[in-house]
Amino acid sequence: xxxxxxxxxxxxxxxxxxxxxxxxxxxxxxxxxxxxxxxxxxxxxxxxxxxxxxxxxxxxxxxxxxxxxxxxxxxxxxxxxxxxxxxxxxxxxxxxxxxxxxxxxxxxxxxxxxxxxxxxxxxxxxxxxxxxxxxxxxxxxxxxxxxxxxxxxxxxxxxxxxxxxxxxxxxxxxxxxxx
Numbered sequence: 001x002x003x004x005x006x007x008x009x010x011x012x013x014x015x016x017x018x019x020x021x022x023x024x025x026x027x028x029x030x031x032x033x034x035x036x037x038x039x040x041x042x043x044x045x046x047x048x049x050x051x052x053x054x055x056x057x058x059x060x061x062x063x064x065x066x067x068x069x070x071x072x073x074x075x076x077x078x079x080x081x082x083x084x085x086x087x088x089x090x091x092x093x094x095x096x097x098x099x100x101x102x103x104x105x106x107x108x109x110x111x112x113x114x115x116x117x118x119x120x121x122x123x124x125x126x127x128x129x130x131x132x133x134x135x136x137x138x139x140x141x142x143x144x145x146x147x148x149x150x151x152x153x154x155x156x157x158x159x160x161x162x163x164x165x166x167x168x169x170x171x172x173x174x175x176x177x178x179x
Contacts, residue, residue, distance in 0.1 A: 140171020
């Protein structure tokens with residue numbers, strides 16, 4: 001049995017992981033600020049302010065993936081770096097995870113984190129008006145619910161017209177409920 005293809009795949013994955021590590025820890029043309037929005041350790045945000053912000057650009061609010069049971073915002077620093085380099089203010093949001101915290105706590109945390117991040121951005125004159133909701137996997141699911149679950153959005157005071165766009169990567173979405 002040939003194992004050369006497996007070795008080649010492991011080397012590629014290792015190189016990708018090293019690249020993500022380097023990009024997550026590289027400091028560039030932005031500042032990073034950690035903000036708490038709740039008492040639980042997972043209820044925090046990483047805020048990225050570009051060095052030369054463009055006030056007309058909306059805020060990017062990105063939620064991490066991890067199957068609702070693991071993951072954290074710092075795993076996706078490269079997302080904050082990417083958008084901040086392009087002049088966007090960015091918030092990477094955390095949320096309480098399963099199995100200790102059951103749905104809809106994650107969605108509540110997403111809304112609460114966005115509200116705290118928007119307030120922080122507004123105090124700096126940044127993108128507080130409109131927001132691009134974004135996420136990966138479980139985070140993409142939460143981001144889509146923030147816009148498409150109108151009852152939850154109304155409970156949290158989020159208006160659909162505040163959304164400048166959705167950026168969803170590998171998210172779960174049941175199109176039967178989208179209207």
